[in-house]
Amino acid sequence: MIAKIKRGSAGTCVVKGMLHINKLGFPVFAMVFSFVVVGGAPHGAEKAVAGDDTGRQHIQWGKSLFNGKAVCFGCHGQNGDIRSISNGQVAQLNPSPTDLRAPSDKSVRQLYLIVKYGIPGTSMPPLRDTEKFSSEDILTLIAYLFDLQGRAHPLELIASQAVRPHTDTDVAMAKLCEQEDMGKFDRKEHCEQRYAKRYLDLLIGRPPDIALDRYAQIETICEHIANHDLDSLELCYRAEYTATRQDK
Numbered sequence: 001m002i003a004k005i006k007r008g009s010a011g012t013c014v015v016k017g018m019l020h021i022n023k024l025g026f027p028v029f030a031m032v033f034s035f036v037v038v039g040g041a042p043h044g045a046e047k048a049v050a051g052d053d054t055g056r057q058h059i060q061w062g063k064s065l066f067n068g069k070a071v072c073f074g075c076h077g078q079n080g081d082i083r084s085i086s087n088g089q090v091a092q093l094n095p096s097p098t099d100l101r102a103p104s105d106k107s108v109r110q111l112y113l114i115v116k117y118g119i120p121g122t123s124m125p126p127l128r129d130t131e132k133f134s135s136e137d138i139l140t141l142i143a144y145l146f147d148l149q150g151r152a153h154p155l156e157l158i159a160s161q162a163v164r165p166h167t168d169t170d171v172a173m174a175k176l177c178e179q180e181d182m183g184k185f186d187r188k189e190h191c192e193q194r195y196a197k198r199y200l201d202l203l204i205g206r207p208p209d210i211a212l213d214r215y216a217q218i219e220t221i222c223e224h225i226a227n228h229d230l231d232s233l234e235l236c237y238r239a240e241y242t243a244t245r246q247d248k
């Protein structure tokens with residue numbers, strides 16, 4: 001299948017990123033996209049949308065990335081409509097891709113971390129190719145995700161909240177960063193690079209397949225057991241998620 005993609009011209013840049021990600025351990029991702037690329041690249045992905053409302057423009061830009069070169073549509077559906085997915089390989093993904101139009105309990109920061117770093121242990125891939133995607137691209141994707149849920153957020157607000165520590169885990173991480181000598185590095189950026197990837201499971205909050213009330217229970221149990229030690233917290237959450245999934 002991969003050989004087949006390599007010959008295709010329409011999706012060349014997509015394919016490069018895909019193989020790279022595949023090397024990092026996302027075989028399913030490559031499998032899914034071999035279908036998408038062979039099926040034809042989307043149109044108009046690179047076009048900026050005219051109009052005087054800058055908020056709308058950012059959302060439109062995010063939308064064109066979503067349905068274009070960021071290939072989110074391959075798993076979440078064209079325009080976030082999960083029903084438009086007819087690819088059997090996507091249907092078999094476990095956990096299955098989230099319906100991004102359904103109201104979500106995720107904060108701006110959580111969505112930012114999910115889009116930038118992916119969700120470990122699932123087929124949700126990271127978008128960390130900094131040559132193809134700028135930080136602003138990520139922010140416009142988030143603006144689009146909120147728009148899909150019928151909630152508009154100005155880009156400035158998204159930009160400031162994307163780096164604002166707010167969960168217990170975030171605050172504990174920020175404290176660790178404060179104690180370190182960052183030298184010439186930008187503290188927020190460096191802290192994120194150093195800790196956010198490691199504690200991603202904790203930072204991105206409730207996985208869609210864990211019920212809200214069960215998640216609240218897990219939070220209480222783990223906070224009690226781990227007492228703000230990040231490594232113990234991580235172990236506790238992971239064990240509770242696994243146990244919950246086995247109970248089903």
Ligand code: HEC
Nearest residue numbers: 029070071072075095096097098104106122123124207208
């Ligand atoms: C290869 C398939 C795949 C691709 C491509 C993909 N996703 Fe996902 N995504 C998933 C899966 C699977 C989940 C659910 C993971 C879980 O249950 O924890 C998910 C979850 C998410 C979530 C979390 C939703 C919530 O409220 O919990 C967001 C946000 C998201 N994806 C956005 C995106 C965006 C934006 C893109 C494109 C940059 C993208 N995804 C590309 C498979 C994919």
